[in-house]
Amino acid sequence: MSSSVPLHSVEICAGAGGLALGLESAGFSPVALVDTDEKALATLFANRPEWNLVEEDLNAFDPEHYPETYDVDLLSAGTPRVKSMATINRKDDQPERRLVQAALYLVGAVRPRAVLLENVPGLVSKDEFCEIRAEIEDELKHLGFRLFKSVLNAKDFGVPQHRPHGFFVALREPYATYFTWPTPPVEASPYVGDVLYPSMASRGWPHARAWARQAKIVAPTLVGGSDKRGGPDLGPERAKAVWEKIGINGGTLADELPGPEDGWALGGDRNDLPALTVAQTALLQGFPPSWQIAGRKTRGYRQVGQAVPPPLAEAVGRQIAAALGAAASGSQPPHSAR
Known part of the structure; x- marks a missing residue:
């Protein structure tokens, strides 16, 4: 898988396209983008009419009906913001957690080489999110992925906004050996x-x-x-x-x-x-x-x-693309890979 070979992705909870747009700049071409919001789908269609848009509830989405989603390079998801354990039992907060579980189910069904999950920063490290975080970690490891997690701030990647995001990146071997988180550029963010x-x-x-x-x-x-x-x-x-x-x-x-x-x-x-x-x-x-x-x-x-800033998505996407390409070319793994 060299840089000349196109990378394909499937995205769920696509929203206004911030994550997909950044990943497109990183070299990923989406085979399908799934969402239920008609306005978000209208936004995607207005800007990328060539993209394959699927209006379907993620909990009901069956990849058997969309065979193009199988064996893609990347499954990405910016699911709705989950709540901490202090509020997770509220009736109207359960759908967010079910969508994360549906995303994990799709990882097993689609079998991508890499996974990118984005959500609130607290999901990565705060104690009040430990239950759902453990669910994500356990399922991805069970499916054969090595997991990386980090909180990245959009302001460090050229976005004029203080905006931290929590990221889970998971890759199969040997790709995981080559993954490192993006380093913020030296240039200060614009005002x-x-x-x-x-x-x-x-x-x-x-x-x-x-x-x-x-x-x-x-x-x-x-x-x-x-x-x-x-x-x-x-x-x-x-x-x-x-x-x-x-x-x-x-x-x-x-x-x-x-x-x-x-x-x-x-x-x-x-x-x-x-x-x-x-x-x-x-x-x-x-x-x-x-x-x-x-x-x-x-x-x-x-x-x-609710969008992921495209420059931040691009920075993470480029690191995933680099790991996929480096593994295919047999490059020496970076010393900082962990």
């Missing part, structure tokens, strides 16, 4: 003002340059809200306070970018400040400007807030 200035200035807002100079920060974590609760805002009050300090109303999202008639004054009422659009929040997640998000504000922002 919010750097990333959003072109859009802020696009409609002639006279304060765009002054705002961008003020916005020399890495953004707080964007929270899109779950399917059952949450609305179109930029997160809890502490996050909104950070946004207000750089002149953004974090309590809502805007329908359009600020224009020539819009003012801007720090220290005034939050409601007098411009708000970000869904497209701008996607930029802060590391999506390219051309990536279209389907749906109105709440549904669109929910997709953005």
Whole structure:
């Protein structure tokens, strides 16, 4: 399996495509992407109409009906955020855990060479997640994989947002011998003002340059809200306070970018400040400007807030691709592989 040979993947809980887009940049071509959210599927179709989209509940997904998913190089999943043991027994929290279990079942059925599971950082190391973490570890080891786990922050990989993600990577032998986690590049992450200035200035807002100079920060974590609760805002009050300090109303999202008639004054009422659009929040997640998000504000922002930033997904994906390729070529394993 050299770098000239295409790598194939199947992705479950694909959402707005952040994980799939990053993996595509890392060299993986998806044979199928599975999700139940019609707006997320509309987002994927709008941007990659050639991708094979499957609208089906993961708990009912049977790979026998999709033979192209068998024996792929990678099975990837960004399942909905699991809850800690303190809340796991709440009735409305059980589906998240069942989806993780369904993902593990598919690993055994599809038999990929590598697995990438993404979820909350606490799932990797915190005691309150020990039960479900042990379930993941035991099942993957039982299936013949060697497991690697880490928490990586998107801000260390070129995303202007403080956003930690928990990752489980599992590979069969001999591929596992060659896997190492990505090393953050030396370049500092861009600031919010750097990333959003072109859009802020696009409609002639006279304060765009002054705002961008003020916005020399890495953004707080964007929270899109779950399917059952949450609305179109930029997160809890502490996050909104950070946004207000750089002149953004974090309590809502805007329908359009600020224009020539819009003012801007720090220290005034939050409601007098411009708000970000869904497209701008996607930029802060590391999506390219051309990536279209389907749906109105709440549904669109929910997709953005739940996504894996593509640059972070690409960094992890490149390490998986490198391990698969190195094993096939018989390269010397790195000393740091563990």
